[in-house]
Amino acid sequence: MVSKPAPDATRRSEKSRRAIYAAALSLVAEVGYPKTTVEGIAARAGVGKQTIYRWWSSKADVLLEAFLDLAEQTARAAGHDTAGNGTAGHETAGIPDTGDLAADLKAVLRATVDELLDPRFDAPARALTAEGVVNEQLGRVFVTRLLEPQLQLYVARLRSAQDAGHVRRDVDPRIALELFVSPLAQRWLQHTGPITYDYTDTLVDYALYGLAPR
Amino acid sequence: MVSKPAPDATRRSEKSRRAIYAAALSLVAEVGYPKTTVEGIAARAGVGKQTIYRWWSSKADVLLEAFLDLAEQTARAAGHDTAGNGTAGHETAGIPDTGDLAADLKAVLRATVDELLDPRFDAPARALTAEGVVNEQLGRVFVTRLLEPQLQLYVARLRSAQDAGHVRRDVDPRIALELFVSPLAQRWLQHTGPITYDYTDTLVDYALYGLAPR
Amino acid sequence: MVSKPAPDATRRSEKSRRAIYAAALSLVAEVGYPKTTVEGIAARAGVGKQTIYRWWSSKADVLLEAFLDLAEQTARAAGHDTAGNGTAGHETAGIPDTGDLAADLKAVLRATVDELLDPRFDAPARALTAEGVVNEQLGRVFVTRLLEPQLQLYVARLRSAQDAGHVRRDVDPRIALELFVSPLAQRWLQHTGPITYDYTDTLVDYALYGLAPR
Amino acid sequence: MVSKPAPDATRRSEKSRRAIYAAALSLVAEVGYPKTTVEGIAARAGVGKQTIYRWWSSKADVLLEAFLDLAEQTARAAGHDTAGNGTAGHETAGIPDTGDLAADLKAVLRATVDELLDPRFDAPARALTAEGVVNEQLGRVFVTRLLEPQLQLYVARLRSAQDAGHVRRDVDPRIALELFVSPLAQRWLQHTGPITYDYTDTLVDYALYGLAPR
DNA sequence: GCGTAACCGAGACGGTACGTCCAGTCTTTGA
């Protein structure tokens, strides 16, 4: 857990918590992470500073929980879609398994591209990732709670592909998924190249069939 | 623009600049980026704060130049090695081309692993990367001046491999290199997995020969 | 006006205020006014700088209030003396009226001499006077709150003397008092001559009986 | 002497000195003493800072000499007047002696009133006096070089009046003059009352004939 | 149904670092 241990959570003001989440996310999106201050969040949320420090240990911690909450809500919303898979949004419902691995991966990555280009997600996700790079404790929480669960969906899909004989048995799926996920992540984080459907499609092809002539 | 009357760079104190670089790098390594302050750098460098603000616009800016300077020196030092390959350090001299692409890539990535695990590089590089994630202007400089030149070495090596028929002609080398470079970068930045020689070797194999059965 | 939202004076820390007054007065006495800094006062008072800037607008302002407070306390203390006249200290209780004007004035001026030679009063009073010379706003407050009330005591005594026929009816007491008060003030401020009982006695005699032969 | 001892005065640039005096006086008049900086003086005078520090030890020192120079020039100019007494300006030529002491003193004090109300004199004189109140070393120079010589003119005139039997023989002229000079000085410095011809005339009458009924 | 214990908004507090300004010294450079 990230919050402090002590106070009585049953008496906690739900209204304040929501207001703080909203204030934190909107401030990060508006003025950027470094200019977002605890004081500013408190002011915008119409809340005393102590109410923030009572439940969270730092600005990063607030934002982390706000973002987790946002992700959860988005996922829940996506879950109400047509039949269990939202094309955009968090794919907590799992990666489609049509039997065509390449197509399934491309579809999911295209959805991820959409998400990365949506400023509602970009600003806080970027801020939290940056903080996690430098603040290992927060980084671990971020990875454990948000990133790794997503990646495990790829692991599952790749294992299914192995069962179907579409992926070599000696391949470690946890490493394999990085071949197409990490490049996209790096382009997003470091602006090392454009982020397009073409690009992610290409990544999948290269990863599945290799660079060497067959 | 109504910028300040630019200071006269010809009269700049070389001694101060070096002291500031050294102080910035050592402080980041010792106490971490967030606790590194301009005041602290000035104090350790034995320099007035104004001398820092005269030449740089922010803590991040100082550290960026300090790190670029460090990289340059390291590269220069590596260039003086026996015959063009420093085992550790920046491979500005180019990636070896023995004709065996897999072996060459594995060697270089193993050197990179060493570098990433060296705290002298890790601390400032991590700090700058994090800052660049959130501060696009600085991020672009970081990428342009440091990261992209490194990546172009892979592009060159991959093109040579294409000429030799070891890599398919229709592969875009700039994208291809991301298959093994980005996963390593992400594991380093986000602590999403261990960083070992085995891991990088595996990445090269997966990337070259693909995940699908041949 | 777009002034700041005035701080809530009811929540003000009395302890801090006292500590700041004490620190300001002692620092001025020890190192002189120009070397007294807001930072120094804050440090000695064990107080954040902002606590000073929250309630005062400048170093001079702090010192002014500290001195007013000191004067008030001293006056209060003097008021508790035997029967309404402290021999040293502020004569807020009034100038004695024994019927002998010359004697009464000499007594009070001798007490003032004692005060002027006491470093506890000299240092801050001198500093404030100097600041008031150059900063009219502060000067007016200093005069209105401290100097003029003192001078009005002389006015009262001189009027009483007029009623008794010891001073000419056509004399303006507010001007008359300057004949013996201002010379003393100037010698003190500008070191234009020694400050002694003899000197003040002489001033009273000259002023009462004139320079011209009778 | 006020300047530092060392450098070769014969090689000193007369032009720079004048420019510095002019810059110092005009800056003090324009922005006040505290906001007048050595850097500002140097910039306005078109002079390097070192040229100021070479010949003077501080801002106050520069201004002191600038003002002495101004006084000297003004006095010289006054000396060229009709017959040895300028009605305005420094009365270095002496106090008139028409045989009517009261009239002579009133005339001179009226001229002083004019001077005190002239901003060209008021600003630097006030600044220097304030500095002298708090900086004893500078104060002594100011008094010795400027104030006391003026006061000695009154001493001379009063002695002459004693010889003529218009002032009592047992009166100390150095103290006597303070009865009318100091009140004027105090009103000027501390804004404790209006400064008018009437006021100075009254001071002379009170001082000569005393407050007590004759 | 009445204390009383907690949370709450508010914001003053002791601090740290910011980025700016100027003092006074030291160094370079052009006239």
Next chain:
DNA sequence: TCAAAGACTGGACGTACCGTCTCGGTTACGC
């Protein structure tokens, strides 16, 4: 060969937030 120009170390300025600490007020639970 000097003096202008100005970079240097140093240190105070006044501001912005940090994280802690009261302060009343307002619930809401347990006696």
